[in-house]
Structures are given as structure tokens and as C-alpha cells.
Amino acid sequence: MFGKLSGWLSSIFGKKHVRIGIYGPPNAGKxxxxxxxxxxxxxxxxxxxxxxxHETRKVQKKDRVVIRDGKASLTLDLIDTPGxxxxxxxxxxxxxxxxxxxxxxxAKEATExxxxxxxxLDNVDGVILLMDSTKNPFTQVNITIFGNLEARELPFIxxxxxxxxxxxPATLQSAFPQxxxxxxxxxxxxxxxxxxxxxxxxxxxxxx
Amino acid sequence: xxxKVNFISQEKLNGFxxxxxxxxxxxxxxxxxxxxxxxxxxxxxxxxxxxxxxxxVNEKFTGIEMESYIEEKPTFLQxxxxxxxxxxxxxxxxxxxxxxxxxxxxxxxxxxxKKK
Numbered sequence: 001m002f003g004k005l006s007g008w009l010s011s012i013f014g015k016k017h018v019r020i021g022i023y024g025p026p027n028a029g030k031x032x033x034x035x036x037x038x039x040x041x042x043x044x045x046x047x048x049x050x051x052x053x054h055e056t057r058k059v060q061k062k063d064r065v066v067i068r069d070g071k072a073s074l075t076l077d078l079i080d081t082p083g084x085x086x087x088x089x090x091x092x093x094x095x096x097x098x099x100x101x102x103x104x105x106x107a108k109e110a111t112e113x114x115x116x117x118x119x120x121l122d123n124v125d126g127v128i129l130l131m132d133s134t135k136n137p138f139t140q141v142n143i144t145i146f147g148n149l150e151a152r153e154l155p156f157i158x159x160x161x162x163x164x165x166x167x168x169p170a171t172l173q174s175a176f177p178q179x180x181x182x183x184x185x186x187x188x189x190x191x192x193x194x195x196x197x198x199x200x201x202x203x204x205x206x207x208x
Numbered sequence: 209x210x211x212k213v214n215f216i217s218q219e220k221l222n223g224f225x226x227x228x229x230x231x232x233x234x235x236x237x238x239x240x241x242x243x244x245x246x247x248x249x250x251x252x253x254x255x256x257x258x259x260x261x262x263x264x265v266n267e268k269f270t271g272i273e274m275e276s277y278i279e280e281k282p283t284f285l286q287x288x289x290x291x292x293x294x295x296x297x298x299x300x301x302x303x304x305x306x307x308x309x310x311x312x313x314x315x316x317x318x319x320x321x322k323k324k
Contacts, residue, residue, distance in 0.1 A: 086258055087271025087302035104267070111262040118255050138310040140274050144258070147251025147279040175278075175312065 017075040018203045021120055024130035025141040026053040026083030029161040031060070033130055033186035034080035038062045040192065046080050052096045054110035056082045059120055067196055074204040081120055082113030084141050121148060126155040126203045133160035133167025133183065137175040146176065155205075157182060157198050164188045211242070211304075211319045218247035230257050233299060237272055238264065242300035242319060248276045249297045257299075273305040274298070275315045 022030045034046040047060040060080040067074050090100075090107035098106065121127075127149055131142055149156045158176055160169035160183045169183035182198050184191045214236070221229050230253060236243055249257065254274065261272050276297040298305070298317065309316040 084258065085271070086261060086274055088262070088265055089270040089302070090267065107265070111265045114262045115259050118259050121255070136310060138278075138312065140254075140276065140307075143276060143278050144251055144254040144274075148255055150279070151251050 016073070016204070017077075018125040019077040019079060019123065020126050020128060020199075020203060021079040021081055021124040022128045022130055023081055023117065023121075023145050024083065025132070025139060026085055027051070028083065028130045028132045029186045030083065030130050031056050031080050033128070033159070033161065033184075034060065034062065034078055036186045036189060036192065037067075037076070037078060038065055040189075040196075041065045041067055046078065052093065052098070054083060054085075054088070054093075054106060054113065056080060057106070057109040057113035058082065059113075059116055067199055069197060069200050072200050072204065074200055076199070076203075079120060079124060081117035082110065084114055084117055084145060085110070086140060088114075121152070121154075124154065127157075128199075129156050129158045130161050130186075131158060131172055132162055133169045133172050134162050134165050137172045155202050157195075157202050159184050159186075159195060161186055164190060211321050213242045213244060213319070215244045216246060221245065221247065226253060226256070229253070230260055233257060234260050234264065234272075237299055237301055238269055240301055240304065242305055243298070245297045245299070247296075248279075248294035249274075249299075250294045251279055253294075254297075269301070271302040273300055273302050273307060273317075275307055275310065275317065277315075278312065 022034055024030050031047045031049045038044050038046050042065050046062045047056055049055060062078040065076045065078055067076060088107050088110045090103040093103035093106050129145055131137055158179050158181045160167060160172045160181050162185060163169055163183045164185035164187060169181055173181040182195050184195050224232060233243060265271050274297065277295045279294050304320055305317055306320060307315065307317045
């Protein structure tokens, strides 16, 4: 009864509290973005970052992050998910100076993280699909997540990260022409005002 | 050095349930086969295949290389008829199949064979 009433009120007045997952391939900068959002609006970070792929191997959460823009506000429960990959080879971690046993353990945890990230798709109200604008946008992980969001009719934002590293958000935009792509640097905090505007517009809107 | 590529018709996969289809694909890939699926996997099937793959990853089997095109948003009629709008999918073992270039309409891949 309460759920129905809440859904009806949301459809009239717009959503006020949503659970948003940050998804993307490993090393796209998901945790850096989660930290940026949480620092900007709650003064705390969500998790550690590293240049070694699969640093985030368990879902990390930051609840009740309130984003404001003038009169509009939206409360986010942020879900920072492990990077989704189709292959995980422990040898790749050895290149970063990790010893073999730790590399194997990291690979095992990374596989579990991918599964956890996929399962969380059933429990989010919307998604920030984070892509690395310095890389080819047509990777299978990008395409698979994109297709899932379309099929599930989940509201989502595509953020083209790493524009401070000569990324090409225009290439990314041309790959997904039907969707607005927000060019950002989560690390340097570039265009975050545009990004927060997109969050309020996409996840707080009426009639979803 | 011979590399075998199996082209799987839409009719063959249509006879399977989703789970049977994905189990068939993963089993073949784990045996070292490269499969070209005439009618590609839907996005939800791709994620399910990734999940199943992650459950099987170990020191010898490091996962899959999968490539497909961006799936067009299904029309109302397609949804109503349950029609699969996915285009071709190619899938193989990560150590054997490697994508070297990809754009909206072109997938370039190489197959790395082991020396006898």
C-alpha cells in the first residue's frame, strides 16, 4: 500500500530518493567518480583507488548523498560497483608488481566482483554508465551494459570520463547518438556542475 | 596450424532455452571452440554469459572474448512479439580470440593459434 502510494506521489512530484549504480569497465574511474560525488556533497570518500585494474572487488555504498541545485534536490544512495569484464587473468596483475599468490587471490575476488555487480542491476533505480573517453567506446562491456539498461528501461547517464587526459567525448557521443554524453574528469572535477545537473534531470524526473 | 570456427545457425539455438543456449556456448568455448552465432545474444543473455563465465574462470580458463554490435532499442512491435533484435555475436576463449579493432559496424578479430 505504502509502495503504491509512494510510486504515485513520485510520478506526480518527481523522485526524491533513488539508488544509483555506477557501472563500467575496470579502470574507467568509477570509484574516483563515487569519491568525487561523495566528497562534493557529503565530505567523505567511498573507497580506495588504484591504477591496478579490479581495485574495487566488492560493491561499495554511500547512502543518503543529497545533491542540490537551487530549489531542486535529490537524495542518492550511491552504489560503486566492481568493473565488469569478460576475462580475468591473474598474470595481468603480476605486471604491477603483485606477487603470484596475491595476484591469484585478486583474480578470484575480481570474478566474484563482476558477478556481484551484475546482480546489483536488479536493485538500482538508475545507472551512471562511466566510460573512459581515452579508449575505444565500442568495447563489449560498454555495449553489453548499454544494451541491458535499454532493455530494462532504466534511466541512465553516460559520462565520458578522463577528459583531462586528452579523451575524446565526441567519439563516445557518436557511438551512442541517442543519448546525452556528459564529458567529465572525475579526478580533476571538470564539468561536475553539468554532471550534477544531468543527475537531477535524469533521476529526479517525474513520471518514470 | 588449423583453427576451427563454428558457425551456429539461428535454428539450432532457437531449439534451446536461454540457460541451455548459454551452457552450450560456454561449454564449447571452454573446449577451445570459437563460435559465430548467426542470431546474436541479447544484452541480458550477454550479462548472464559473463556471470556464468566468471563462475568458471580459473588459472587455465581466463574467460571469454565476446563481440557483438550495439543492440538497437526494440520497437514496440518487436517487444510485443518477443523478437530478438540482436545481430551476430562472435565468442571464443580469451586466450585464442582477440579483438583488434571495433566500431559501430566493423569487428576485426584475430585468432591466435598454438604452435603444434
